[in-house]
Amino acid sequence: MTSKRLKIETRDHDYDLLIGTGVSNQFASELQSLGITAKTKILLITDHHVAPYYLEPVKKVLSEFQLFEYIVQAGESAKSLEQVDSIITYMIQHGFDRTSYILALGGGVIGDLSGFVASIYMRGIRFIQCPTTILAHDSSIGGKVGINHPLGKNLIGAFHQPSFILYDTQFLKTLPAKEIRSGLAEVVKHGLIADSSFTHWLNQHAESLLNLDFEALNEALYQGSRIKATIVKEDEKEQGIRAYLNFGHTLAHAIETVSHYDYSHGEAVAIGMVFATRLSERIGYISRKIEDYYLKLIERFQLPTSIPKAYNTEEILQILMRDKKFKQSQIRMVLPIEIGKVMIVEGIEIDLLRKIIEEMKA
Numbered sequence: 001m002t003s004k005r006l007k008i009e010t011r012d013h014d015y016d017l018l019i020g021t022g023v024s025n026q027f028a029s030e031l032q033s034l035g036i037t038a039k040t041k042i043l044l045i046t047d048h049h050v051a052p053y054y055l056e057p058v059k060k061v062l063s064e065f066q067l068f069e070y071i072v073q074a075g076e077s078a079k080s081l082e083q084v085d086s087i088i089t090y091m092i093q094h095g096f097d098r099t100s101y102i103l104a105l106g107g108g109v110i111g112d113l114s115g116f117v118a119s120i121y122m123r124g125i126r127f128i129q130c131p132t133t134i135l136a137h138d139s140s141i142g143g144k145v146g147i148n149h150p151l152g153k154n155l156i157g158a159f160h161q162p163s164f165i166l167y168d169t170q171f172l173k174t175l176p177a178k179e180i181r182s183g184l185a186e187v188v189k190h191g192l193i194a195d196s197s198f199t200h201w202l203n204q205h206a207e208s209l210l211n212l213d214f215e216a217l218n219e220a221l222y223q224g225s226r227i228k229a230t231i232v233k234e235d236e237k238e239q240g241i242r243a244y245l246n247f248g249h250t251l252a253h254a255i256e257t258v259s260h261y262d263y264s265h266g267e268a269v270a271i272g273m274v275f276a277t278r279l280s281e282r283i284g285y286i287s288r289k290i291e292d293y294y295l296k297l298i299e300r301f302q303l304p305t306s307i308p309k310a311y312n313t314e315e316i317l318q319i320l321m322r323d324k325k326f327k328q329s330q331i332r333m334v335l336p337i338e339i340g341k342v343m344i345v346e347g348i349e350i351d352l353l354r355k356i357i358e359e360m361k362a
């Protein structure tokens with residue numbers, strides 16, 4: 001595909017997402033147009049899986065800038081206060097100031113961690129997202145940045161919008177199969193919450209997407225990003241419809257925590273979407289036929305749809321009760337009402353959640 005540009009509009013500032021196979025060769029000129037000069041310090045943050053593939057190529061295209069690098073251990077454990085502390089110490093020691101930038105080169109973990117550091121370093125500096133996973137088409141847009149607490153996922157964070165997103169889909173060619181499937185779960189989520197024709201398109205293109213057919217992939221990532229950008233524009237701080245982007249996440253975050261992150265985020269979201277769909281059918285918002293359509297779609301992407309028997313239901317429920325969508329202990333969830341449409345439902349009975357969790361332990 002030729003590259004595409006999408007404007008992300010937020011109250012704080014607008015910024016561009018530049019997406020396409022090979023767009024990293026435009027990286028330097030894009031940074032210049034943001035006003036970044038050779039005097040600006042840029043801290044490249046990446047992880048130890050991504051670094052061997054892409055750190056040197058990115059440093060090469062950005063060689064005219066004053067680059068520093070910080071490599072963290074790959075995986076969810078990097079989203080921790082200890083990691084934030086070490087990066088901030090490095091930045092202070094290396095003279096980073098309020099004109100400096102952070103560049104997040106990696107998946108959602110690196111984007112969330114780097115963005116969080118940017119949001120608090122000297123009360124906030126600018127940052128750039130350079131996503132390297134399919135999933136990060138979601139995490140790089142919209143400014144939700146943060147880290148985990150041992151008691152739960154993403155419980156510490158901020159809203160801090162990036163200044164620019166450069167998404168070179170060529171970087172996806174080294175993704176392990178598990179991460180391809182995981183990222184596609186969030187693409188499917190974008191279809192299911194907002195666009196029935198995109199959902200049907202995804203159903204037809206599951207195989208090409210799983211095989212990293214770049215034409216299909218670029219299209220899917222652009223459409224998913226467009227859906228996310230539209231929602232973020234309308235409700236940047238999640239006062240209303242931004243919660244739709246949380247479809248599947250109420251249970252997902254609990255599954256990730258209970259599994260000690262053995263389940264990837266996208267896998268857990270897949271289980272969570274099946275859970276929310278089943279709940280919606282039980283309450284009577286959707287038919288069994290639509291429930292089946294959702295289940296089959298998620299299965300087509302080779303994603304998990306059940307909960308391991310060994311997981312303790314009461315522990316899952318306890319973690320789930322800390323969901324950020326709940327208000328004054330009232331259970332609020334995003335449930336599907338037709339293909340491509342969801343709504344927020346309040347006052348769900350905990351016993352019904354318990355029953356469905358038990359049923360899903362196939």
Ligand SMILES: NC(=O)c1ccc[n+]([C@@H]2O[C@H](COP(=O)([O-])OP(=O)(O)OC[C@H]3O[C@@H](n4cnc5c(N)ncnc54)[C@H](O)[C@@H]3O)[C@@H](O)[C@H]2O)c1
Pocket residue numbers: 047048049050053074075076079106107108109110112132133134135136138139140141142143144145154171172173174175176179182183186264265266
């Ligand atoms: N802020 C948001 O709006 C938002 C949205 C969705 C998810 N998230 C967060 O994103 C995180 C999940 O992101 P993720 O799935 O990208 O996980 P990740 O960043 O852990 O990446 C997954 C794995 O793939 C490796 N990897 C990354 N790019 C690679 C490449 N090009 N080639 C080979 N290996 C590569 C990583 O090292 C890691 O091992 C979760 O913490 C989730 O909570 C945030």
Ligand SMILES: O=C(O)C(=O)C[C@@H](O)[C@H](O)[C@H](O)COP(=O)(O)O
Pocket residue numbers: 138142144153154186238242243245246249324
């Ligand atoms: O951007 C959003 O809003 C989302 O909910 C996107 C989700 O895919 C993402 O996993 C997000 O980090 C979840 O947010 P949280 O507020 O429930 O932690």
Ligand SMILES: [Zn+2]
Pocket residue numbers: 138186249265269
């Ligand atoms: Zn998510």
